[in-house]
Amino acid sequence: MKSLALHSSPARPRWHRLFRSLEAIIGSVLLAAVLLMALLADWLFPGDPLEMIAQPFLWPGDDAQFPLGTDSLGRDVAAGIFHGARVSLQIGATAVLVSLVIGLLAGASAGYFGGKTDRIVTRISELFQTFPAFLLVVVLVAIGHPTVNYIACAIGVASWPMIARLVRAECRLLRHQEFVLAAQTLGYSPLRILLRELLPNLLPTLIVTLSVMMASAILTESSLGFLGFSDPNRISWGGMIGDGRQSLQNAWFLAVLPGSALAATILALNLLGDALNDWLNPRRKGAA
Template identity: 50%
Template sequence: MTVLETRLAPAAPRQSSVLWRRFRRNRAAVLGLGLVILVIAMAALAGVVTPGDPLRQAGAPLTPPFTVAANPWGTDQLGRDIMAGIFHGARISLAIGVIATLISIALGTVIGALAGYFGGRIDNALMRVTETFQTIPNFVLLLTLVAIFGSSIEHIVLAIGVVSWTAPARMVRAEFMSLRKRDYVDAARNLGVGDLSIIFREILPNALPPVIVFASVVMATAILMESALAFLSLGDPNYASWGNMIGQGRAVLRTAWFCSVIPGMAILLTVLSFSLLGEGLNDALNPRQKK
């Protein structure tokens, strides 16, 4: 190719453009992204749209939706504004989901990376620990940890992260086992690069795409776990969360369905949005997809 032909040749599309083109082909994933943005906007604007403490009494108890302008989504049995609880609860749900996901992904990545890279006895020992955690149902282990350490929001987040790391660990281990014998890894070893540097600088960046996709699943699961705890009256009562709203609304479910249904719909749409987003990320990061 001549110099002129090289200059006139079309530039290769950027990786980000290619990923976005793959992602937007999936309409459900785009819908999920839109819902995620909506939930983030609700959390960010909670103090503007519904200022003040969401746990304060804001009207007459059990006001039906769309009957009082001051409480457009109604009030619960204690007179608390449901709309305020939904907006401020978005903050709690997102915070719990993000922090618990970071904890679980960090634990799973470190354990899976060490097991997959070194193999042998280290792999056997770490996988036995992983299997021990997997023999206990996640929610049962979560209930045990919350019962032991308490139901403060900090303990709940930490407990959800601790019970969710096994699947990311196995995923990272499988990626490392397939990547540790690549040429660029052998070249790094021949240059005298240390094992930890090879793990975190050479192999880990290439093993992260499936973990990033799976993080959306962990995020949705973390939100559901917190809601289930709150439904069982094991949530932190000092915070307005969607799970607490559902748990408290079940006492008046027959006479005031909206106290439980509205926060239930918020949880449903949020979990669905992260699931659809993960599906879209999987399609975008899949190398078999056409550009």
């Protein structure tokens, strides 16, 4: 039997309408370029991007073998940017997945069951919100081993209250709708109602929020790398910017090039988030 929520929802917009907006086109092109960099990193730049393989401080164009120059230790800047794209996307995706799982479980339970469960989840989320998210991530990374996966999990753990609050609010609104009451009358279990009836109605809002959270996670990891808290065995854009800040006067490109890659990625995710918001919520666009 098909989900009752799907029958009660209005017709969903078609995919081709999404790419009528300039924001979606620019965001998709930029994000596709970053994904291509991550996929081609091993093929174009095999080996360890942290390896010192050339004369330090080669400027872009000085040597065809190193098109974007080398840093203060003789490492290939282009290799670092391409391999750094893989690290940023991995951390962004993993952090979003962790925060999504925790936030969905906590927010859906609080919003659907209410009562004591709602109070417990609300108090726990408020406890997490008493600490600045970035400070909490720094503390978690400082007391643990700063691998890429650990950093991603730390960012996800610090970010889940945003998802939980959103899911809780939506579930509180939807649990009294007719399709939920009908599912309860038919004897559906709470888990089935959450997965089959409520979750499909939460997806539009979640998709938009997750795109913004992924951009935030990538920016957080870059900030950690800038401060020296990144994985020492993996190159990252934040670490490259942090290393390049010491040579801004005589080799500004060492900070500007990875910073431009980071800015392009954040811009792409934010543009896609805005485009998805307008596509999934046409009333918002009309009101604006």
